[in-house]
Amino acid sequence: MPHAHSSSAASSGGDDLGSTDEVKVFKDEGDGEDEKRSSENLLEEKSSLIDWTESEEKSGEPYSGKLSVKSDLSPVFGKFEPHPAASFNMGYLVTPYPYPNGGAHPLPVSMTSKMGLPAGGGLSLFCPGGDLGQPPPAHMGIPPPYQLDSKLAAGLARTPMYPFPGGTYPYPMLSPEMSQVAASWHTPSMYPISSAASGFRSPYPTSLPISSSSLSRYTFYTARREADESCEDWACRLQNLASKCNFGNEETIVVRDIFVSGYGSGAVQNRLFEEDPSSTSTTLSKLIALASVLETPISEKTLNETIKDEPLDDLLYTSESELYRFSPTLGGGLGLGLSPALVPAPPSKVDIFSHHPRSQVEKSSGSSASEKQSEGTANTNNKEQNKKPHIKKPLNAFMLYMKEMRAKVVAECTLKESAAINQILGRRWHALGREEQAKYYELARRERQLHMQLYPDWSSRANTQRGKKRKRKQETIDGGNNLKKCRARYGLDQQNQWCKPCRRKKKCVRYLEALAAASGSVPHPMATPQSPCSEEDVKLEELSDASSDGEADTPLNSASSPGGLSALSSLASPASDPPPPPRHPVGTNPRDANNPLSVGQLTSQSWPRAAQTRPGHEVISVS
DNA sequence: CTTCCTTTGAAGATC
DNA sequence: GATCTTCAAAGGAAG
Structure with a gap:
């Protein structure tokens, strides 16, 4: 599973950062002795609650990402509410929901839980490529499970002694030692649990001392790069970054939690806003933005063009930031855990909380109060609305298919023009087998479902009204029958x-x-x-x-x-x-x-393009 | 900078 | 209820 890398290092004493180093980050890089001591204490306390069944390591079963946690940890995890049978692959949440092809669908844990998706079944990683194409881009470089060494994985099989609800520990990417640290991260006193949150923590403490605010861009970039290069494991990177940036323990925890939540920083931000709309915490904003930055690699260009003394703060809130643009959750790739449509563009740097997409949707929807205002104010509102984040439509089945297969077609055809690529994809879509298409229809259905959950007031009408006026009937060139x-x-x-x-x-x-x-x-x-x-x-x-x-x-x-x-x-x-x-x-x-x-x-557009069949595949659609 | 192209599917507007 | 329109993604090209 995704974190087998780190787990292997911990269990086999491999070349990865071992537990000693990992813990050391928190010990040595804390803000002071008090923090160091409290970390150690927390670690000791929480580690006693976690059990590994070492004997199971010899069972030869593939590592399932399961770490047993004693049930009395529930107050610690509280409202975190991991999906009963979900595991994480960084940004890609993995639920065992059986697809027609036996695959699994990636959904944020809390959403799958909310939507009452079936638990159980095989715990297979969702592979958007599956037998069709490529795996999703691994978040933070964590290799997909099928790329992991099988022996390594086999040696990591663990069976829960005290199964987490559903049997899956929420931090499967962490090594055992890191998991202990993770357990220590969940300190009830630090993160009071809100009943309003389903699947999310209540607002993070707004009084966190954030040291990153004093960082320059260059320093942060350099630290990021070094962290990236130091190891492949996400948790390891995070710790290295935290170390290099002199994050406090709590800051690190918040950033980590944002990732582990599976929603990505953008959605977490929205959720946090829901819970505390009055929050103006710049600290929290920075942490969230920092998390988004953490999601993306630092390019050579970025590094070279960075002014060394430029404060990091500017970067964090600038939507034009390269980091934001390429962020998998903030407008970059699909991420597959959550499509960009579900994670709106980042807010302006002025007020990270005042542009909550849900509120924008409500304002722009037909039932909004602004619609009832006079036309004079309506113009103003229109201008304002144009600046607001745009909640996009959920992707339909074909769009999901396209998104997944585009890179493959581009590679095969050395074509870049999307119109051309789309024609090819359209043909291949028709040639897909029924089951294969069904997978995407199901995925699309869940995207819509999730979209509804996240933005219950959203309607496509709001998006349509943003654009041009609806045209009347298509005008014919000459109006004649010819x-x-x-x-x-x-x-x-x-x-x-x-x-x-x-x-x-x-x-x-x-x-x-x-x-x-x-x-x-x-x-x-x-x-x-x-x-x-x-x-x-x-x-x-x-x-x-x-x-x-x-x-x-x-x-x-x-x-x-x-x-x-x-x-x-x-x-x-x-x-x-x-x-x-x-x-x-x-x-x-x-x-x-x-x-x-x-x-x-x-x-090779060929007219007419008729039904396409291929051996072993049923013709799916001809029109 | 905006729009178009090109695909399919979903949703909503229009007839 | 049938038809029509727009918008989701993508990135090059044109206006």
Whole structure:
């Protein structure tokens, strides 16, 4: 499991930072003797509550990330409420929810708990690639479980003597010794538990003495880099960083907790705001921001361009910060534990708490009070709303699939243009097996569910209203029948008359023909010779062509995504139907079919694109 | 800086 | 209820 690295070092005396060093950080780098002593005491107290069943190490079972904790620790963990059977992979929360393919779905622990997701089942790490693609980027460099040495993992198998509720210790990434430290981190007196929080701690003490505020960017970057290079284990890095930055023990704990919560710093910040909207603690803000910084690697460029005396504070709150941009939870990658849509962009540096996304949603929603205000103030509100964090829609199944597979396609095809990549992904999506698609539909469903939980007042309407005004019906170029698309021309009753692209929701060939006839310049997309980017796409295309005249090309015969809705949706969703007039002279437009560098050329766009099958895979969707 | 492209699916607006 | 529109992601390109 994710933390087997550190665990192995601890248990085998490997080259990783052992427990001695880890603890030493807290002993030696504390603010003073009192803190040192209290840390030691806490450690001693809490370590006695943790039991390892050493004999189980020889069982040969794969390490399951389980550390038994005596039940009387519950007051210590309190409202932390780890998912009954969840384990953590840093940012990627792992729940044992069985997917159709046997995988597991990553969800924040507390959310899975809230949503009543089933516990039990196999404790397998969610691999967004699974058999499809690549693993998620390991958070803080922790390798996915299947990359871990099997022997190493086998030697780490432990069985809980005093099972944590559900049997999983919430800090599986920590070595046994670190886990003891982790236990000491949970000091009730330090973090009073709030009943309002489900899955989150109550607000952190706002009076924490934060030493990081005196750091310069350069110092912090350097410390980060050194911490990164020192070891691969997250907890180890954190400690090294804490050491190099002279964090106090409590500061380190807060940052650590933010990570362990699994929500990422952005969501934790939101939650903390919910619990204490009046908080203006800059200390807490800094810690949260620091956590977000900690989530990202420091690039050479960043380091080189950093002014040595520049205070760290500026960096922490600047949304334009490179660190923020690339933060997996604050607007960077999907993170898969929680999509960016669920973790809004960081707030402005002015007031980290005054831009709580939930409040923004409420304000911008139809039921908001601002809507009832006069138009004069509405303009002002609009301006304000434009500056507010935008809560994005949860990703649908295809979007999740795209996000996961894009890198793979880019690597295969050496294409960079997203439009081209998306065409390929669209084809592959249709060629996916039912079970494989079902996995993404389920994932998308949970994304929506989680989104609803996090932002109950959010509606897509609010997002839509942020943008342009809703258009009326699509205007036809000439308004005449000649330029009508297949749907309008033949109606739903005569779908057999439709051109095949129309059946598949591509650009209407007949419409383009009419357009070309009218303007004399628009080429027919089918006339374009194209080349697939990979052998797989060649196969897809061949199969597609072979079946293009067959029954599989009939929308009604298609077995779509669950319930066959995909095909219906495709028919009913002509969003991409109207081909816009050419924006470029022929030959210069990369999307011009005559242009050898066009999207169509590069992506081997073949019209019509019919049902695609591949050996062993059922045709999923044809429209 | 903003919009477009391109894909599918979901949601909401419109007819 | 059917249809239509927008928006989620991505990043290059064009305006």
